[in-house]
Amino acid sequence: MAASTVPLVKFNNGLSIPILGLGTWQSKPGEVREAVRDAIDIGYRHIDCAHLYFNEKEVGDAIRDKINSGVVKREDLFITSKLWNTYHRPDLVEKAVQISLDDLQLDYLDLYLIHWPMAYKEGSDPFPEDGKGKIIYSDVDYVDTWKAMEKLVAKGLVKSIGLSNFNTKQVQRVLDAAKIKPVTNQVECHPYLFQKKLHSFCKERGITLTAYSPLGSPQRPWAKPGDINVLDTPIIKTIAAKYNKSPAQVLIRCVIDRGIIVIPKSTTKSRIAENFDVFDFKLTPQDLEQIGSLDCNGRLIPQAEGREHKDHPFAHGDE
Numbered sequence: 001m002a003a004s005t006v007p008l009v010k011f012n013n014g015l016s017i018p019i020l021g022l023g024t025w026q027s028k029p030g031e032v033r034e035a036v037r038d039a040i041d042i043g044y045r046h047i048d049c050a051h052l053y054f055n056e057k058e059v060g061d062a063i064r065d066k067i068n069s070g071v072v073k074r075e076d077l078f079i080t081s082k083l084w085n086t087y088h089r090p091d092l093v094e095k096a097v098q099i100s101l102d103d104l105q106l107d108y109l110d111l112y113l114i115h116w117p118m119a120y121k122e123g124s125d126p127f128p129e130d131g132k133g134k135i136i137y138s139d140v141d142y143v144d145t146w147k148a149m150e151k152l153v154a155k156g157l158v159k160s161i162g163l164s165n166f167n168t169k170q171v172q173r174v175l176d177a178a179k180i181k182p183v184t185n186q187v188e189c190h191p192y193l194f195q196k197k198l199h200s201f202c203k204e205r206g207i208t209l210t211a212y213s214p215l216g217s218p219q220r221p222w223a224k225p226g227d228i229n230v231l232d233t234p235i236i237k238t239i240a241a242k243y244n245k246s247p248a249q250v251l252i253r254c255v256i257d258r259g260i261i262v263i264p265k266s267t268t269k270s271r272i273a274e275n276f277d278v279f280d281f282k283l284t285p286q287d288l289e290q291i292g293s294l295d296c297n298g299r300l301i302p303q304a305e306g307r308e309h310k311d312h313p314f315a316h317g318d319e
């Protein structure tokens with residue numbers, strides 16, 4: 001499978017993104033360097049990163065290796081990073097992107113997202129607490145953060161800008177004030193949280209959806225025995241058997257067949273390859289309907305520590 005055969009999704013600004021990328025959330029610093037190297041060798045050209053994943057330096061080393069050894073050119077790659085909650089204040093936004101650029105050893109990002117709509121108290125602690133286990137919030141409005149994000153495009157530091165974990169009302173508030181429209185909204189998306197409403201809302205406004213945790217994030221630290229295990233779902237296993245594919249491949253294909261960008265995470269070489277091997281089959285509308293029938297607002301990544309924030313996207317019933 002060559003990199004060039006991965007379909008591209010066109011953004012509202014005319015630029016394009018490979019529909020499949022490598023996720024790096026929870027990729028340990030000791031493992032992610034090799035994983036990104038393997039992924040690029042396998043054909044991945046889109047790597048999804050974030051300052052908060054605490055591994056951008058290692059991702060940067062891997063990208064640098066592959067560029068220096070002539071395997072890829074910078075312009076062949078699509079690299080995303082995200083602005084963490086403690087950097088929402090407009091005067092901190094350029095500083096934040098510069099930290100990610102330095103760590104990733106790049107002079108521009110293809111895409112920079114506001115990671116969450118909630119602003120936390122500015123400072124070096126990514127989860128500033130009040131001593132009683134509560135996060136200290138900041139009252140910066142994400143609309144003002146967005147205006148600072150727009151300046152990064154003008155400065156050439158990022159090619160495209162977008163959102164992550166924004167609900168429909170929040171997307172609309174940004175759109176109402178935006179000079180540059182967000183190109184994507186990156187959200188949790190898998191059969192138990194199918195995101196039908198958010199997907200059509202964004203699509204109608206020319207904004208793509210990007211699915212994180214498409215496999216249901218089986219290694220999420222707060223999972224308890226008996227919680228949802230998306231990879232183990234009987235319907236998914238039955239459809240996988242029909243196509244002689246794995247459940248993970250069906251989950252990834254399901255997102256792609258809906259026209260949604262997808263970023264499965266793995267640091268295991270065989271799985272990185274397996275997750276890329278999804279372009280030789282296609283799900284039928286009936287398969288997609290069956291998978292969509294599993295939707296039950298089964299959110300697995302609740303961002304519980306920010307629940308009381310006025311801008312928490314899904315703690316106040318505003319999906």
Ligand code: A2P
Pocket residue numbers: 023212213214215216217218219231246248249263264265266267268271272274275
């Ligand atoms: P690992 O990184 O150890 O390979 P998500 O993208 O939904 O957040 O899921 C990521 C999790 O799923 C990681 O724990 C990853 O494990 C695991 N995973 C990734 N690809 C596969 C696969 N093809 N089959 C089973 N588990 C997978």
